[in-house]
Amino acid sequence: MMARRAANDELAELVQGEQTDAVRVLEDRIAVRAVGTLDDRFTILSQRSLTAWVTAFGGVAAEASDPGALRRILASIRAAIRRLLTPLGRRAEQVLTEALAEAVMLGAQQHAAFVSEATGRRNRPVTSRVSGALRARAAAITQAVTDRRDRALAALRPNRTRRWSEVQTGIGVARSAIPAVRTHITTTVNEAVNEAAETAIKHAGEKKVWIAERDACVNCAAYAGLTVAAEAKFPAGLSWDPNQRGRGEALAAPPKHPSCRCRVTAWQDAWKQDGVISFPDSLRREARRSIARGWSLPTESGAARIRAARELLRTGAGLPKSVEEFAAQAVRAGRFADRTFPTGP
Ligand SMILES: [Zn+2]
Numbered sequence: 001m002m003a004r005r006a007a008n009d010e011l012a013e014l015v016q017g018e019q020t021d022a023v024r025v026l027e028d029r030i031a032v033r034a035v036g037t038l039d040d041r042f043t044i045l046s047q048r049s050l051t052a053w054v055t056a057f058g059g060v061a062a063e064a065s066d067p068g069a070l071r072r073i074l075a076s077i078r079a080a081i082r083r084l085l086t087p088l089g090r091r092a093e094q095v096l097t098e099a100l101a102e103a104v105m106l107g108a109q110q111h112a113a114f115v116s117e118a119t120g121r122r123n124r125p126v127t128s129r130v131s132g133a134l135r136a137r138a139a140a141i142t143q144a145v146t147d148r149r150d151r152a153l154a155a156l157r158p159n160r161t162r163r164w165s166e167v168q169t170g171i172g173v174a175r176s177a178i179p180a181v182r183t184h185i186t187t188t189v190n191e192a193v194n195e196a197a198e199t200a201i202k203h204a205g206e207k208k209v210w211i212a213e214r215d216a217c218v219n220c221a222a223y224a225g226l227t228v229a230a231e232a233k234f235p236a237g238l239s240w241d242p243n244q245r246g247r248g249e250a251l252a253a254p255p256k257h258p259s260c261r262c263r264v265t266a267w268q269d270a271w272k273q274d275g276v277i278s279f280p281d282s283l284r285r286e287a288r289r290s291i292a293r294g295w296s297l298p299t300e301s302g303a304a305r306i307r308a309a310r311e312l313l314r315t316g317a318g319l320p321k322s323v324e325e326f327a328a329q330a331v332r333a334g335r336f337a338d339r340t341f342p343t344g345p
Contacts, residue, residue, distance in 0.1 A: 107196030
């Protein structure tokens with residue numbers, strides 16, 4: 001049965017919207033199981049430690065005057081950190097490892113859905129096993145927790161910590177294991193999803209195309225719409241920001257960096273529809289628009305976005321005049337006023 005083939009913007013919306021959202025839901029489910037109530041328990045630990053500190057030393061500005069009291073307070077914080085973080089690593093590794101098969105299956109199903117939409121022909125998911133590389137990746141989450149726990153335990157000793165601000169820093173290092181676990185889960189799940197896509201792409205002997213996130217960083221945006229052979233790697237070191245070029249290595253597929261939710265899917269030149277630009281070309285165009293508009297996460301450097309916009313204008317953006325003028329104004333001002341990707345109507 002030949003169905004209607006999806007338009008370029010529908011294909012992009014399918015992957016960047018619906019499918020990425022479904023992957024996020026899976027990431028969140030894993031993270032909730034891995035982290036549990038740990039955020040709250042760290043808040044309680046901070047509050048209790050503060051109370052103990054003020055009781056012992058009279059205030060937060062004072063240096064610890066009583067060595068015995070300092071030793072006791074720090075020992076009790078270290079014990080709490082061990083209690084909170086030692087099970088976290090094991091639990092995170094277990095729930096992430098258990099979820100890998102589901103992530104791979106989701107990737108296979110989503111890839112098949114993309115090919116069905118692109119070709120108008122029903123495409124069946126290509127099932128694959130969880131690779132050894134993915135398992136190793138999931139197992140490495142324990143080390144991410146252990147590193148932070150041990151750094152915190154080493155810092156929270158009387159020879160290194162005599163002020164409340166230093167106690168706070170030490171607890172903060174321990175607590176940073178939670179976002180580290182979340183990031184590790186996101187990256188691993190996206191690796192699994194892309195690995196499943198790669199298996200399907202190789203199976204069909206198709207080319208592959210990089211689909212960047214809508215608010216991708218200046219590096220990932222340089223890969224948007226790039227196509228290479230199924231077995232080939234995407235070239236190393238591309239970036240819209242001249243200062244960041246030449247870094248990193250050639251990759252078979254995203255993720256390119258921690259928390260990257262870029263995707264790889266199959267592409268064939270024969271899938272291009274008459275009278276419109278190809279899907280990969282439309283992705284490149286959208287990436288140029290995103291550089292011109294400054295759409296990005298708040299965590300990305302504003303200076304990098306401006307350098308990227310300047311580079312885009314220098315090399316010829318090929319965008320509507322109003323969009324190019326918007327970018328030129330931002331470059332002159334040295335900043336984008338609002339970098340949030342517009343959602344909703
Ligand atoms: Zn990316």
